[in-house]
Amino acid sequence: xxxxxxxxxxxxxxxxxxxxxxxxxxxxxxxxxxxxxxxxxxxxxxxxxxxxxxxxxxxxxxxxxxxxxxxxxxxxxxxxxxxxxxxxxxxxxxxxxxxxxxxxxxxxxxxxxxxxxxxxxxxxxxxxxxxxxxxxxxxxxxxxxxxxxxxxxxxxxxxxxxxxxxxxxxxxxxxxxxxxxxxxxxxxxxxxxxxxxxxxx
Ligand SMILES: Cc1cc2nc3c(=O)[nH]c(=O)nc-3n(C[C@H](O)[C@H](O)[C@H](O)COP(=O)(O)O)c2cc1C
Numbered sequence: 001x002x003x004x005x006x007x008x009x010x011x012x013x014x015x016x017x018x019x020x021x022x023x024x025x026x027x028x029x030x031x032x033x034x035x036x037x038x039x040x041x042x043x044x045x046x047x048x049x050x051x052x053x054x055x056x057x058x059x060x061x062x063x064x065x066x067x068x069x070x071x072x073x074x075x076x077x078x079x080x081x082x083x084x085x086x087x088x089x090x091x092x093x094x095x096x097x098x099x100x101x102x103x104x105x106x107x108x109x110x111x112x113x114x115x116x117x118x119x120x121x122x123x124x125x126x127x128x129x130x131x132x133x134x135x136x137x138x139x140x141x142x143x144x145x146x147x148x149x150x151x152x153x154x155x156x157x158x159x160x161x162x163x164x165x166x167x168x169x170x171x172x173x174x175x176x177x178x179x180x181x182x183x184x185x186x187x188x189x190x191x192x193x194x195x196x197x198x199x200x201x
Contacts, residue, residue, distance in 0.1 A: 012191040014038045015077045018087030018099050018125070019050030026127040026161045029170045030180065031087035034125060034157070037184035038083075043191075046077050050098060059104035075108045082194070083121045083187040084150070089161075090128025090137035095144075103144050117150025121190035123183045124156040134158035153186040155179075 016035045019028030028049050035045040048070075056071055078084060086103070088095035109116050124141045128134040135158060142152045157179045159172075166172050172180070 011042060011044045012082035012188070012195075013077075013080055014043045014045050014083045014085065014187060015081040016045065016047040016049075016085040016087065017053070017074065017078075017102050018048075018085070019053070020089050020096065020098065021050045021054045025050050025089075026159065026165060027087045027089045027125065029166050030125045030127060030157065030159060030172070030176070031085055033166075033170065033172060033177070034085055034087075034123065034180040034184050037181050038085075038187060041184060041188045043083075043188060046081075048074050048077070048102070053098055053102045056101055056105060059101055059107065071105050071108075074102060074105055078106055078117070078120075079109060079112060079114075081120055082191045083123070084117065085123045085125060085183075085187070086141055086145070087125040087127075088137055088141060090126055090130075090133035093133065093136045094140040095126075095137050099141075100144070103148070106148060116148035117145060118148075119194065120150055121153055121187045122150040123153045123187050125159075125180075125183070126156070127159040127161045129160070129162050131158070131160055134160060151190065153183060153190070155182050155186055157183050 016031045018031055019025045039045050088099040122145045126134045126137045138156045138158055145152045164176055
């Protein structure tokens with residue numbers, strides 16, 4: 001789902017990265033719901049879900065294994081992005097290895113004019129089996145975003161998947177839905193501020 005643009009105006013791009021493999025992944029469904037809200041606010045969206053990210057090579061495992069076609073597409077999408085959503089399940093007090101590996105691939109952006117996540121708002125979504133893990137994983141993702149020079153949004157979405165599961169259509173309850181709306185709104189607001197910044201030589 002993508003918003004409509006005025007003639008000659010390129011819509012901001014929001015890229016979603018994360019989730020777990022499988023259609024029942026709560027994290028994945030949260031990410032898709034948030035991207036849909038960002039699209040409703042007038043952005044284009046691209047998504048790399050858990051199924052896709054599970055086929056990324058382990059970054060840094062060997063000198064030659066870092067690239068495949070998907071790795072190049074992930075890096076290229078983030079390069080073009082105005083804002084990013086990173087969604088992870090909480091695993092053992094942090095983000096999942098699958099999501100961390102996807103983030104590690106962003107090392108390929110180190111020599112860009114806008115290196116890593118520079119200049120991009122980054123929203124974080126976590127689902128975990130308990131509140132403690134959800135909070136800890138949120139912090140772990142924000143640490144990585146800071147290391148990559150990104151701008152974590154003030155608001156993050158944490159969901160306790162033992163209590164707040166989506167229905168068969170992937171819809172969450174009003175509270176979760178409202179939280180995803182706030183996150184999408186903060187991403188779009190940041191993009192607007194950046195686009196409206198005065199010219200600096
Ligand atoms: C390897 C692994 C480690 C996990 N560690 C924790 C944990 O430390 N604390 C917790 O509350 N839930 C933990 N969980 C549960 C997941 O965070 C929870 O089920 C999450 O909602 C899964 O998201 P998904 O449906 O997108 O895969 C773990 C699950 C797995 C598979």
